[in-house]
Amino acid sequence: MILDVASWLLLLAGGFFVFAGGLGALRMPDFYTRAHASGLTDSMGTILILSGVALQAGFSLAGLKLFTILAFLLLTSPTATYALANAAYFAGLRPLLPPLSAETDDRKTR
Amino acid sequence: MDFLGLYNYWVFALLLSTGLYAVIAKANLVKKLIGIAIFQSAVFLLYITMDKVDGGTAPIIQAGAVDVIYSNPLPQVLILTAIVVGIATTALGLAIIVRISETYGTVEEDETQELDRE
Amino acid sequence: MITLFAVFLLTLLVITAFGIVRAQNLFVAVMLAGIFSLQMAAIFFILDAADVALTEAAVGAGISTVLFLGALALTVDEERPRPSARFLPLVVVAITTLAVIYATFEKPRLGDPNAPVHMHVAPWYLENTPTLIDIPNVVTAVLASFRGYDTFGEVFVIFTAGIGVMFVLGTPWSRLNADDVPSAETHGLRHHLIPRVVGRLLVPFIVLFGLYVQFHGEYGPGGGFQAGALIAAGIILYALLDGEAAALRAVPASWLAAMVAIGPLIYGAVGLAGIVLGGRFLDYSVLATDPVAGQHWGILLIEAGVGITVTGVMVSVFHAFAARASMR
Numbered sequence: 205m206i207l208d209v210a211s212w213l214l215l216l217a218g219g220f221f222v223f224a225g226g227l228g229a230l231r232m233p234d235f236y237t238r239a240h241a242s243g244l245t246d247s248m249g250t251i252l253i254l255s256g257v258a259l260q261a262g263f264s265l266a267g268l269k270l271f272t273i274l275a276f277l278l279l280t281s282p283t284a285t286y287a288l289a290n291a292a293y294f295a296g297l298r299p300l301l302p303p304l305s306a307e308t309d310d311r312k313t314r
Numbered sequence: 315m316d317f318l319g320l321y322n323y324w325v326f327a328l329l330l331s332t333g334l335y336a337v338i339a340k341a342n343l344v345k346k347l348i349g350i351a352i353f354q355s356a357v358f359l360l361y362i363t364m365d366k367v368d369g370g371t372a373p374i375i376q377a378g379a380v381d382v383i384y385s386n387p388l389p390q391v392l393i394l395t396a397i398v399v400g401i402a403t404t405a406l407g408l409a410i411i412v413r414i415s416e417t418y419g420t421v422e423e424d425e426t427q428e429l430d431r432e
Numbered sequence: 433m434i435t436l437f438a439v440f441l442l443t444l445l446v447i448t449a450f451g452i453v454r455a456q457n458l459f460v461a462v463m464l465a466g467i468f469s470l471q472m473a474a475i476f477f478i479l480d481a482a483d484v485a486l487t488e489a490a491v492g493a494g495i496s497t498v499l500f501l502g503a504l505a506l507t508v509d510e511e512r513p514r515p516s517a518r519f520l521p522l523v524v525v526a527i528t529t530l531a532v533i534y535a536t537f538e539k540p541r542l543g544d545p546n547a548p549v550h551m552h553v554a555p556w557y558l559e560n561t562p563t564l565i566d567i568p569n570v571v572t573a574v575l576a577s578f579r580g581y582d583t584f585g586e587v588f589v590i591f592t593a594g595i596g597v598m599f600v601l602g603t604p605w606s607r608l609n610a611d612d613v614p615s616a617e618t619h620g621l622r623h624h625l626i627p628r629v630v631g632r633l634l635v636p637f638i639v640l641f642g643l644y645v646q647f648h649g650e651y652g653p654g655g656g657f658q659a660g661a662l663i664a665a666g667i668i669l670y671a672l673l674d675g676e677a678a679a680l681r682a683v684p685a686s687w688l689a690a691m692v693a694i695g696p697l698i699y700g701a702v703g704l705a706g707i708v709l710g711g712r713f714l715d716y717s718v719l720a721t722d723p724v725a726g727q728h729w730g731i732l733l734i735e736a737g738v739g740i741t742v743t744g745v746m747v748s749v750f751h752a753f754a755a756r757a758s759m760r
Binding site: 321323324330335336338344349352355358363365366367368370373374377387388393395398399401403405408409410 | 453472540745
């Protein structure tokens, strides 16, 4: 019973973070802020949802596999977000910041 | 009207038509190839829909369990091979598109036809 | 509850397909196709097809995206804009859709246990696999043993596609030299330290997982095709991060050519061994004194052949596209 309630709470919290990440990925004004918002899904969403499911599985082989998947996702998803932002920066996309002065305004932000 | 029982098939019809539209209406060769991939995926969806049995589980026989309903393994075997064959033929199609692009300088179908007529 | 989720996923699938057709930038279309494959994998899993879901995720969302991106790097990036949708194709497509939807009313409902497809051969396979072949995964049993001849043909299709790509692109294995391709340092993979470190950490585990899936295919979802795609994805990841030269030093082109050839050879050899030992072609029961043990041996060997073929072909095709790009 306690386990079920805890699982529900974790899954709902994880769902909220995924929703927030998705909303941010759609509504943020700039590429870098959008990538930052979708990073919410990578970290908090993954941890909460997978631990909510792992509570249901308990100390079994399924629980161990879930923990391994969590470790793998925590390692790779933020790296992918970083690689995306890095590639965008090297392609010339600059963040939507006010220019420091007129001479340094070389940005294309879309 | 058994909506939930037939929804899979309607999705199959919509995906089929989307893939077909991409193949016949788009002029870009890469788009056509992606359309063929969507068409193939629609057919996979149709076959796998047919394998589900109410209350069934994946056809992996657990030792010692009696009276368990299993879903049909046969369409899964067919689609397993179909997926890998699909990617193999897509790879070949992409290689041909690369050569066409280098020879004609474009991958738009009407431009290649015009260049052929010259 | 799960039906609601399935309906939601199916709707999302149709929306993604529309997005793919409407996208003008081909890069966007390829990315959406990857998302499409992942949604298909989730739907397959909900429909109890675990093996197929694994294959679709590995092959469709993984290898297919990489191959499309490789081809896009060699061709154009955007589709030439067209005037709005053409009338005649829309009419043809609409008529086709209505005809198919009209036909679906005759189909058995989803999950109907009395549908004709569940009546004839499938119950026989489900009942007789424990006695004849004795492996838990019925899909692998049917794929490798009962319908082994079809799988043999499919291995040859993959083999032919591999050789076809190598010849069409003009980069046979003899030309894939580690010294001829630009190394990572000169070809713009600098400043990517974090992905390189994480990628190098992950590649051995990906290959290990691929081997696990290969040999565990008899007890759970898995098998040769999925394992081949996974190991190929690991090697392709290494090539993307550390440069093609490093990947060609790690897995030389001669090995790839050998893998592409040895896979079907193993499969055919097992088949001929059946004839030599007194049975029929691809009859595994004669491979050992106990027929069930013979079946196990046969399935193990041919799955290995399938895995080797798929790995070799996928990595070779990737190197062919990459070498063509550097030839320009």
